[in-house]
Structures are given as structure tokens and as C-alpha cells.
Amino acid sequence: MREEVDRARTNMRSSAEGRQLGEEFWELHERKLRGMQDGIDRNQAFLNAVVGFQDSSSPFPLADGEKRVPGDPSRTTKAQVSKINTTLRQCMRDWSGEGEEERRESYGAVIAELERLRPVDPRRRGAQKVLVPGAGEGRLAYEIVSRGYGCAGNEFSYFMLMVSNFILNGVGEENEFTLSPFVDNTCNTFSVEDMLRTIRVPDVCPPLTLAGEADLDFSYVSGEWLACYEDQASAFDAIVTVFFLDTAPVVVEYIAAIARLLKEGGVWINFGPLLYHWSDSSLRKTDERFQRSVELSWEEIRIVCACYGLDIVREERQDATYNADQRSMMRTAYTGILCSAVKRSKPDAKGLS
Amino acid sequence: MREEVDRARTNMRSSAEGRQLGEEFWELHERKLRGMQDGIDRNQAFLNAVVGFQDSSSPFPLADGEKRVPGDPSRTTKAQVSKINTTLRQCMRDWSGEGEEERRESYGAVIAELERLRPVDPRRRGAQKVLVPGAGEGRLAYEIVSRGYGCAGNEFSYFMLMVSNFILNGVGEENEFTLSPFVDNTCNTFSVEDMLRTIRVPDVCPPLTLAGEADLDFSYVSGEWLACYEDQASAFDAIVTVFFLDTAPVVVEYIAAIARLLKEGGVWINFGPLLYHWSDSSLRKTDERFQRSVELSWEEIRIVCACYGLDIVREERQDATYNADQRSMMRTAYTGILCSAVKRSKPDAKGLS
Numbered sequence: 247m248r249e250e251v252d253r254a255r256t257n258m259r260s261s262a263e264g265r266q267l268g269e270e271f272w273e274l275h276e277r278k279l280r281g282m283q284d285g286i287d288r289n290q291a292f293l294n295a296v297v298g299f300q301d302s303s304s305p306f307p308l309a310d311g312e313k314r315v316p317g318d319p320s321r322t323t324k325a326q327v328s329k330i331n332t333t334l335r336q337c338m339r340d341w342s343g344e345g346e347e348e349r350r351e352s353y354g355a356v357i358a359e360l361e362r363l364r365p366v367d368p369r370r371r372g373a374q375k376v377l378v379p380g381a382g383e384g385r386l387a388y389e390i391v392s393r394g395y396g397c398a399g400n401e402f403s404y405f406m407l408m409v410s411n412f413i414l415n416g417v418g419e420e421n422e423f424t425l426s427p428f429v430d431n432t433c434n435t436f437s438v439e440d441m442l443r444t445i446r447v448p449d450v451c452p453p454l455t456l457a458g459e460a461d462l463d464f465s466y467v468s469g470e471w472l473a474c475y476e477d478q479a480s481a482f483d484a485i486v487t488v489f490f491l492d493t494a495p496v497v498v499e500y501i502a503a504i505a506r507l508l509k510e511g512g513v514w515i516n517f518g519p520l521l522y523h524w525s526d527s528s529l530r531k532t533d534e535r536f537q538r539s540v541e542l543s544w545e546e547i548r549i550v551c552a553c554y555g556l557d558i559v560r561e562e563r564q565d566a567t568y569n570a571d572q573r574s575m576m577r578t579a580y581t582g583i584l585c586s587a588v589k590r591s592k593p594d595a596k597g598l599s
Numbered sequence: 600m601r602e603e604v605d606r607a608r609t610n611m612r613s614s615a616e617g618r619q620l621g622e623e624f625w626e627l628h629e630r631k632l633r634g635m636q637d638g639i640d641r642n643q644a645f646l647n648a649v650v651g652f653q654d655s656s657s658p659f660p661l662a663d664g665e666k667r668v669p670g671d672p673s674r675t676t677k678a679q680v681s682k683i684n685t686t687l688r689q690c691m692r693d694w695s696g697e698g699e700e701e702r703r704e705s706y707g708a709v710i711a712e713l714e715r716l717r718p719v720d721p722r723r724r725g726a727q728k729v730l731v732p733g734a735g736e737g738r739l740a741y742e743i744v745s746r747g748y749g750c751a752g753n754e755f756s757y758f759m760l761m762v763s764n765f766i767l768n769g770v771g772e773e774n775e776f777t778l779s780p781f782v783d784n785t786c787n788t789f790s791v792e793d794m795l796r797t798i799r800v801p802d803v804c805p806p807l808t809l810a811g812e813a814d815l816d817f818s819y820v821s822g823e824w825l826a827c828y829e830d831q832a833s834a835f836d837a838i839v840t841v842f843f844l845d846t847a848p849v850v851v852e853y854i855a856a857i858a859r860l861l862k863e864g865g866v867w868i869n870f871g872p873l874l875y876h877w878s879d880s881s882l883r884k885t886d887e888r889f890q891r892s893v894e895l896s897w898e899e900i901r902i903v904c905a906c907y908g909l910d911i912v913r914e915e916r917q918d919a920t921y922n923a924d925q926r927s928m929m930r931t932a933y934t935g936i937l938c939s940a941v942k943r944s945k946p947d948a949k950g951l952s
Contacts, residue, residue: 438899499616545627577934582928
């Protein structure tokens with residue numbers, strides 16, 4: 247990222263047409279470059295706190311006197327930088343006031359459906375067990391726990407796991423950190439201020455808000471979810487998935503596992519588009535998941551659900567964004583499917599249980 | 600693309616969970632795969648017609664008995680496939696009824712502004728000269744010519760140039776061809792029908808509609824526009840650009856050239872976001888334009904315009920899509936800047952002319 251600031255400064259100064267611009271331009275441009283540098287430093291301070299907490303809370307702590315050796319930044323790959331940027335944007339989505347509208351569109355919609363189909367009995371808080379695969383930085387699982395459900399979050403990405411661990415367990419107060427989540431993108435910008443603007447995280451402080459909860463049943467499991475839960479069946483009252491089917495190499499395997507993990511009469515509540523991550527042919531030679539990837543339309547998935555004993559009881563389209571910079575000239579707009587399905591008592595498809 | 604159909608068929612059949620699905624599923628799934636194959640054949644027939652016309656209309660025709668040797672499809676790169684897909688989507692945008700809404704948002708907006716600032720005198724049709732750099736498949740330039748302006752379209756991409764040549768000069772009637780522009784994308788699909796649906800092109804037939812135009816002044820220049828027009832100055836009454844600043848490695852060079860090419864009092868009308876194509880750091884090692892790329896916010900560009908003697912007289916935000924599948928679960932949504940600027944008679948910035 248520092249390299250990007252240097253590149254911006256150099257390129258603008260080496261353009262003959264650029265050098266002819268007046269003072270007003272250069273003042274604004276230098277303010278932008280200084281602001282980018284400040285934002286990078288701000289983000290780094292937060293990431294250092296996340297990694298520091300991970301070290302201190304790890305079951306495998308560093309030995310006395312042992313120190314983490316920082317990697318050589320010049321060898322950071324583009325893919326790693328992109329993961330860091332996604333991690334910061336996800337902080338915005340999950341844990342800032344700026345992400346509230348995005349959370350309402352997706353988390354809000356599935357939680358309302360969960361409460362409608364499986365209301366909590368206030369005398370038996372934590373009695374119903376909910377699984378959230380693809381739990382990301384933890385906001386959806388946190389909201390479900392806060393409403394009186396037991397909840398197991400599951401996540402694969404180490405980046406997401408470290409941040410969720412930090413925010414769910416390590417932060418001391420609301421709005422403790424300031425981040426610049428948009429500073430990495432120099433395109434599609436109306437104003438310098440839009441790009442440099444900061445957000446505060448977290449907008450709620452889970453270690454404080456959950457401290458008084460009696461019988462809290464909240465776990466977070468790391469790993470690939472099909473492997474984590476392969477030995478379980480009929481274990482959950484509800485499975486809630488948001489922007490998750492997208493991560494399936496073979497979406498039929500996901501639906502079969504959801505059907506197996508639900509108790510009879512249990513509900514699957516899903517929201518998302520069908521943006522299959524492993525369908526990208528540039529992965530042909532580097533990832534075996536491309537060679538297995540199956541991409542089905544919603545029309546086909548509906549039939550798959552029925553075959554696996556999941557009766558769809560509600561289905562509607564819902565617009566949403568994901569990690570979007572709402573002030574940018576360019577956003578990805580999703581029209582996802584919000585659906586809920588109930589696991590049939592007696593699956594009638596041939597040979598399925 | 601054929602390979603993709605085979606991959607889809609193989610992957611679905613090799614999944615253990617997939618094999619357990621019933622007849623209803625397989626019937627729909629096979630209908631999808633057959634429809635994909637039909638769509639691929641349909642698109643190929645159109646592309647063959649485009650290439651055939653290019654051969655027959657080329658100033659360098661094939662010698663008698665010489666035949667075009669098709670390349671080996673297995674060696675087609677992902678980048679080439681992506682360009683073909685973009686070319687077909689652009690046919691939808693520029694030359695189909697389905698693209699009408701997209702054209703209204705961008706072409707419609709800039710044309711209305713052109714007619715407001717530089718109305719055509721019906722007694723002097725073709726008198727005002729308009730330049731359209733980044734003219735793509737030619738619809739915007741065609742619309743400008745049809746309204747009584749002289750127009751020079753300029754385009755760099757050989758794919759776009761071949762299709763614009765074909766549609767502006769080679770088609771015989773409205774709706775002559777049927778295309779399947781969405782068949783390449785198996786993600787984010789509600790129904791099989793959405794993915795397989797066809798469009799008809801062209802919705803107007805330029806060789807027929809322009810046949811009766813007296814004094815038609817319509818040219819199409821191929822090549823990189825800064826190089827094509829480097830020796831000209833004060834040559835145009837208007838320059839109209841849509842989704843074009845995005846293609847600039849150094850946007851200041853583009854604005855300086857626009858200012859130079861306009862007559863005094865001439866107008867620049869622009870619509871688009873600021874999606875700088877050469878800012879992608881994955882180009883670091885393969886394209887020198889990344890090493891020169893300058894990405895400015897609109898706030899900075901405004902000052903650049905003033906320095907180069909372009910007085911912005913109108914500026915507003917306008918939502919638009921580009922080559923979007925309106926039935927997909929995922930679309931890129933732009934909020935572009937619609938702006939017009941007038942070239943000052945006496946530029947007052949230091950040393951600029």
C-alpha cells in the first residue's frame with residue numbers, strides 16, 4: 247500500500263501535462279496522498295492489535311522472549327493485500343455504523359425469518375441451537391446469540407477468524423478503533439474526502455454486552471465446514487446462511503449437508519446470490535475446486551432441496567450490497583434470494599436420509 | 600465455451616450427492632446444457648458473419664483461393680474468450696432492444712445535452728463536427744449522425760471495430776441475427792430460461808436508415824486516439840465521451856487533448872465513472888501503462904479542466920449500468936458524472952494554449 251502512494255506521487259509528477267497544473271491542484275493532490283498514508287498507518291495499528299490479541303489468546307503462545315518476526319512487505323502478494331482489504335471492508339460491514347444498512351438488508355432479513363419460524367421462549371434462552379456456516383467476522387452469529395439462541399459460528403478464513411476472535415473477545419469499548427477501509431481504492435471517487443473518510447469499530451462491544459448473559463451458548467469453530475460437521479446429524483434447530491452457497495465447489499454437497507445437520511422440522515434460512523467462487527476458469531490450473539465446480543440456477547436448486555427433504559416455505563427476492571463503498575461511483579448490486587425451508591419428517595426421495 | 604458445457608456435464612455427474620437426484624432435476628439440467636450448446640453455436644454463426652464481412656470489405660482482401668485458417672480452439676486464452684463475451688454483450692448494449700434502457704441512461708443523456716448546447720440547424724445538417732473517442736460498436740456515433748451532426752468515431756479494439764464495421768455497413772435488415780449473450784455466465788441465475796434467452800440484433804439497420812441521408816459526414820478511425828489526433832487542434836465543435844476517461848493511463852493527457860481538439864467555444868460532454876483500467880496492480884509486470892497510471896478523483900479532475908481552459912457548465916450524477924444482464928442476481932451499478940464543459944476563448948492558465 248505504501249508503494250501505491252509512492253506510485254501515485256511519481257506518476258503524477260512524471261506526466262508532462264500534469265506538471266503544468268497550478269497550485270490549487272497540487273495542494274489537493276498532496277493532501278490526498280498524505281491522507282492515504284495516514285489511513286494506511288491507521289489500518290496497520292488496528293491489524294497489529296488483532297495479531298497481538300491472537301498471540302496473547304492463542305492456545306499455543308509464543309515462548310518467553312520469543313518475538314513475532316514481521317514478513318518482508320515487498321514480498322506480500324497481490325492476493326494477500328486483497329485479503330487484508332477485504333478484512334477491513336468486512337469490519338465496516340459487520341462492526342461499524344456505516345455497515346448498518348447492509349446488515350439490515352441481509353442479516354436483518356434472515357434474523358426476522360428465524361424469529362418468525364423459531365421464536366425464543368424467554369424462559370428457555372439458549373435452548374435452540376443455530377449453526378451459522380461462513381460466519382465471517384461474527385456479527386450475524388453475535389446477533390443470533392444476543393436474541394436468545396445458542397449459536398455455533400463456523401469460518402474457514404484465518405483473516406476473518408482473527409478479527410472475529412478480537413472483536414468478540416478482545417476489544418475494550420465501543421468505537422475503540424478508527425479505520426480507513428476505502429483508502430485502498432483510488433478509482434470511482436467523487437471527492438478526496440470520500441476516499442479518506444474513516445469509520446469507528448466496533449459499534450457494539452461484545453465482551454461488555456454479552457458479559458451479563460446467563461447460560462451463554464456461543465461457539466466459533468475454525469475450518470472447512472463440511473469437514474468440521476461430517477460426523478454430525480440432526481444436531482441443529484436452524485441453519486442460517488448469508489452469502490454462503492457462493493463458497494460451494496459443489497452446491498449439492500452443501501444442501502445435502504444442511505439437510506443432514508437439521509433436526510426433523512428444523513429450518514434452513516438463506517440469503518444470497520449464486521456467485522460460485524470456484525467457477526472462475528483462471529483457477530483451472532491452480533485449484534482443483536474449479537475442476538469440480540458445479541453451478542446451478544436457483545430453479546435447479548429448488549429441485550435439489552425437494553430431493554433432499556427440504557420443503558421451501560418462503561422465497562422472495564431482496565436487493566443487497568456486500569462490503570460496498572456506498573459513496574463510490576461503482577458498486578456491485580445483488581438481488582439475492584431470501585428463502586426458508588423446513589426439513590421434512592420423512593424424506594420421500596429414494597435412498598436419502 | 601464448448602469445454603465449459605462438457606465441464607458442467609462431467610462435474611454434476613461425478614458428484615455423489617448429485618447422482619442421487621431424481622428425474623425432474625436431470626431433465627431440467629440437461630435442457631440447460633443443450634441450450635448452452637445451441638447458444639454457443641448461434642453466437643459462432645454471428646461471429647463468422649462478422650469475420651466474413653471483414654474479409655470481404657477489407658482493403659487487403661484474401662488472395663484467390665486463399666482461405667482463413669481457424670485457430671486451434673484449445674489454445675484460445677481466457678483473455679480472448681473474455682473479449683469475445685464482451686463483444687457479444689456490447690452488441691446487446693448497442694444494437695438490441697434489450698439494451699434500450701442502458702442506452703437511454705448514458706447515450707440518451709449525452710445526446711440530449713449535445714442537442715441543448717449545439718442544436719442542429721436543419722438547413723445545415725452535417726455542419727457541426729463531433730468526435731466520439733472510444734466509440735465501441737458504434738451506436739452513439741450512429742445516433743449523433745442520425746441527428747444531423749458530422750461525426751468521427753474512434754476506436755482501439757479490433758473486436759469492436761469489426762462488429763461496428765459489420766453493423767454500420769454489412770447487415771441487410773433489422774433483427775437479422777439472434778444472439779445468446781448471457782450463455783457464458785452460469786452464476787447468479789434465477790432460471791434456466793434467463794440464462795438461455797436470446798436477443799435480436801440489430802434493432803435498427805444503419806445501411807438502410809442512413810441510405811437516404813444527403814451529405815452524410817460519418818467516419819470511423821481505428822487506433823489509439825491520442826496518436827490518431829496528435830497533429831490536430833481546434834478541429835471539433837463537440838467531443839462526446841461515454842465510459843471513456845476510464846481507458847486513460849494518464850487522465851490529464853486525455854483532458855489536455857480534449858481541450859486542444861475543441862474549437863474555441865466548443866463543448867465536451869462526458870458521462871461515466873472513473874474506473875481507471877490501468878490501475879490494476881496485477882498488470883505491474885506485464886503492462887507499462889500500470890507504471891504510468893494516474894487515478895484522480897472527480898474533485899481533482901474538475902481543477903484539471905479549469906487549468907486547461909474547460910469551464911464546466913453542468914454537472915450531475917446519473918445512475919447507469921454497462922453491458923449488464925438485467926435479470927442476473929449480480930450487476931455492477933455505476934453512479935457516473937454527467938458533465939459538460941465549454942472551451943474558453945482565452946485560456947488563462949500559465950503557458951497553456
